[in-house]
Amino acid sequence: MAAMHPQHNRPMALSIAGSDPSGGAGIQADIKTFTVIGVYSGAAITALTSQNTLGVSSYLPLPAAFVKKQIQDVLDDLNVTHIKIGMVGNREIARAIGEVLTGFTGEVIYDPVIKSSGGVSLFTAGSTAITEHIISQATVLTPNIAELEIISGLQCGNEAGALAAAQGIFALSPRLKAVCVKGGHMNILGKTVTDYLVQKTPPEKGTGAAGFHIARIEHPRISSRNTHGTGCTFASALTAYHMRTGDLNQAFRLTCAFMDTLLSRSTAYVIGHGTGPLPHHEFIRQKDETDQDLS
Numbered sequence: 001m002a003a004m005h006p007q008h009n010r011p012m013a014l015s016i017a018g019s020d021p022s023g024g025a026g027i028q029a030d031i032k033t034f035t036v037i038g039v040y041s042g043a044a045i046t047a048l049t050s051q052n053t054l055g056v057s058s059y060l061p062l063p064a065a066f067v068k069k070q071i072q073d074v075l076d077d078l079n080v081t082h083i084k085i086g087m088v089g090n091r092e093i094a095r096a097i098g099e100v101l102t103g104f105t106g107e108v109i110y111d112p113v114i115k116s117s118g119g120v121s122l123f124t125a126g127s128t129a130i131t132e133h134i135i136s137q138a139t140v141l142t143p144n145i146a147e148l149e150i151i152s153g154l155q156c157g158n159e160a161g162a163l164a165a166a167q168g169i170f171a172l173s174p175r176l177k178a179v180c181v182k183g184g185h186m187n188i189l190g191k192t193v194t195d196y197l198v199q200k201t202p203p204e205k206g207t208g209a210a211g212f213h214i215a216r217i218e219h220p221r222i223s224s225r226n227t228h229g230t231g232c233t234f235a236s237a238l239t240a241y242h243m244r245t246g247d248l249n250q251a252f253r254l255t256c257a258f259m260d261t262l263l264s265r266s267t268a269y270v271i272g273h274g275t276g277p278l279p280h281h282e283f284i285r286q287k288d289e290t291d292q293d294l295s
């Protein structure tokens with residue numbers, strides 16, 4: 001048998017999310033993130049949004065059967081090891097995604113997008129539909145504090161509350177290995193932000209009770225007007241770094257550093273008139289001769 005080419009059939013990602021025509025969030029943010037981190041990704045679209053940096057004006061969910069077909073066609077052909085899910089749109093699409101993922105044995109990283117930062121609802125059904133169809137298939141969740149409160153039904157105003165809520169979420173799905181809580185909306189007047197990676201550890205001998213391992217990363221709070229798509233970018237980066245390292249703790253550390261770099265560089269940008277996107281392209285910009293010829 002001929003030797004397999006080393007580049008053949010490398011692990012690939014599939015993003016399942018909504019489209020943002022202004023390029024800051026959703027599918028567009030996901031593909032940019034995978035690309036700059038060096039991972040190939042496909043993209044199955046759940047809904048078309050119409051928006052710019054000033055907000056989401058409307059959205060058009062695609063027929064659920066068509067969303068399912070996009071995912072199935074990609075899974076039938078590409079070597080997808082990791083699926084990242086963002087905006088789902090409605091209950092029918094959630095159900096369709098849940099059905100097509102039932103036979104998928106790789107990692108499923110779900111960023112539970114429920115509302116846009118401007119407050120527009122991006123999922124029209126209640127959180128039980130999310131739990132039943134998507135969280136039940138997920139291996140990793142990446143909620144912010146507001147999303148954690150909706151999913152858990154608990155108040156998460158401080159670290160103890162957020163960690164208790166994150167630990168409670170494991171009861172929703174036996175597949176879940178980790179909940180990565182983004183702490184940016186906690187302690188908002190503080191000079192630092194803490195993100196958490198909560199992982200379930202194997203049941204203890206004797207008691208049979210599962211434990212939890214909690215990793216914390218504290219970083220300086222970077223003030224930037226350009227935060228549109230940070231949730232999508234964070235979850236895609238975690239997915240991409242997990243593909244590259246095979247280790248969730250390392251992926252968490254690299255993702256936090258990646259976000260710090262992008263947020264710091266974003267302060268030099270004015271893109272649009274509202275909450276601008278992250279400058280993903282800055283992450284790979286080469287200072288070569290060609291670059292100097294361009295402004």
Ligand code: PLP
Nearest residue numbers: 018025026087116229230231232
């Ligand atoms: N996905 C889509 C298609 C969106 O339009 C939005 C926000 O408007 C999001 C995801 C969530 O964006 P963020 O990463 O800022 O939470």
